[in-house]
Amino acid sequence: MIRNQILSVENLSKSFFLHEQKKIIPSSSQINFKAYPGKLIALIGPTGAGKSSVLKCIYRTYQQTSGRIIYKTAAGDSVDLALASDHRVLELRRNEIGFVTQFLHTLPRQKTLDVVAMPLYQQGVSRQQGREQASKLLAELNIPKQLWEVPPATFSGGEKQRVNLARGLIASPRLLLLDEPTASLDAQTTDRVLRLIQRKKDQGTAMLAIFHHADLVKRIADDVVELTLPEKTH
Ligand SMILES: Nc1ncnc2c1ncn2[C@@H]1O[C@H](COP(=O)(O)OP(=O)(O)OP(=O)(O)O)[C@@H](O)[C@H]1O
Numbered sequence: 001m002i003r004n005q006i007l008s009v010e011n012l013s014k015s016f017f018l019h020e021q022k023k024i025i026p027s028s029s030q031i032n033f034k035a036y037p038g039k040l041i042a043l044i045g046p047t048g049a050g051k052s053s054v055l056k057c058i059y060r061t062y063q064q065t066s067g068r069i070i071y072k073t074a075a076g077d078s079v080d081l082a083l084a085s086d087h088r089v090l091e092l093r094r095n096e097i098g099f100v101t102q103f104l105h106t107l108p109r110q111k112t113l114d115v116v117a118m119p120l121y122q123q124g125v126s127r128q129q130g131r132e133q134a135s136k137l138l139a140e141l142n143i144p145k146q147l148w149e150v151p152p153a154t155f156s157g158g159e160k161q162r163v164n165l166a167r168g169l170i171a172s173p174r175l176l177l178l179d180e181p182t183a184s185l186d187a188q189t190t191d192r193v194l195r196l197i198q199r200k201k202d203q204g205t206a207m208l209a210i211f212h213h214a215d216l217v218k219r220i221a222d223d224v225v226e227l228t229l230p231e232k233t234h
């Protein structure tokens, strides 16, 4: 069965204008790809090539300079994410599009279980049910139980990364953006994360993930989009 695309990125370019220095910093240039349910696209390329910027444009953290980002909603509407209202974007973030950023940002006193369950609370799920599901994911990702009731501020890099991932996966978004989800993990923990990502793929989640290692791309990606440094393309 050929499934319909959930996201179409067309001629996407992003550059930054630094007002004080009156300089334009090119980031991503002329990016094209489509994402499908149950498939993972790997975004690869050297550091500074604009990989994170592409994810941020899709999530509307950044506004692209040109090009279109067409998202097909669960209700069947096509939305240009660059033109959608803030209200619409927030609604899509709550219900359909997830983003696991490169670094974990949380409120200082929030306990790990609640950090992870937050996307479910925002959808109206009870605290008890949210915490139950968060526990399952944290156990699966091998986060020691004694850390669950502690805020993640003091966690190791790899622990923070897995908390971030658990929070991104818990609400089962239709489209999931992952910025280097295994960057600071050892081989065994990477395997656990890949198994979890594979399960979400099997459940039909469309994914767009940044990876720095070719072997990970080989193991988990269905398609590859390669970005190059702006200097080389201009
Ligand atoms: N908010 C911003 N303001 C100015 N320049 C920015 C901003 N965000 C990104 N850039 C620039 O855009 C370019 C691409 O950055 P980006 O973070 O997208 O790269 P990346 O491919 O994700 O790199 P890495 O592999 O190191 O994470 C860089 O030159 C960066 O300095």
Ligand SMILES: [Mg+2]
Residues within 6 Å of the ligand: 051, 052, 053, 102, 179
């Ligand atoms: Mg990046």
